[in-house]
Amino acid sequence: MTTSARSVRIERVAAGRYVAHNAGGATLPIGGDDFSPVELLLAAIGGCTAIDTDVATSRRTEPTGFTVTVSGDKVSDRESGNRMENLSVTFHVRFPEGEQGDAARAMLPRTVALSHDKLCTVSRTVERGTPVRTVIE
Structure with missing residues (x-):
């Protein structure tokens, strides 16, 4: 068995709206009209x-x-x-x-x-x- 840590960082940008960031620099909006x-x-x-x-x-x-x-x-x-x-x-x-x-x-x-x-x-x-x-x- 091998393990490999993974993580994302989620940042609040406004009420009910967030952006997820990964280690590779990609971003994904969350909330509001987004996913x-x-x-x-x-x-x-x-x-x-x-x-x-x-x-x-x-x-x-x-x-x-x-x-x-x-x-x-x-x-x-x-x-x-x-x-x-x-x-x-x-x-x-x-x-x-x-x-x-x-x-x-x-x-x-x-x-x-x-x-x-x-x-x-x-x-x-x-x-x-x-x-x-x-x-x-």
């Missing part, structure tokens, strides 16, 4: 498995269409707290006709399953129920 934290969670789940799948299948051929839709139900529960349920990741992927497209289509289910079962850190962390520790400095 909500729940939407970012959905995007992280879908983005993680989309990248795994795209890297593997596009070695055979470039897709002619590649869309991943992630959905779920936000539950507001006074007793057990807010959470997402019924999370679903749906792939809409098309490859060109021909031998290379056939090869990419054939490996798509296996690649999606491998991402879900082993590779995607985001969905695996959610499914595992990893505790989140909060600290006030």
Whole structure:
């Protein structure tokens, strides 16, 4: 087992508006008319498995269409707290006709399953129920 630390820094820029910064210098606005934290969670789940799948299948051929839709139900529960349920990741992927497209289509289910079962850190962390520790400095 190996570990590799990751982090982002989130900075308040106005009431209800924030910017996430990563170590590479990229920024992502959060709140207001931008992505909500729940939407970012959905995007992280879908983005993680989309990248795994795209890297593997596009070695055979470039897709002619590649869309991943992630959905779920936000539950507001006074007793057990807010959470997402019924999370679903749906792939809409098309490859060109021909031998290379056939090869990419054939490996798509296996690649999606491998991402879900082993590779995607985001969905695996959610499914595992990893505790989140909060600290006030």
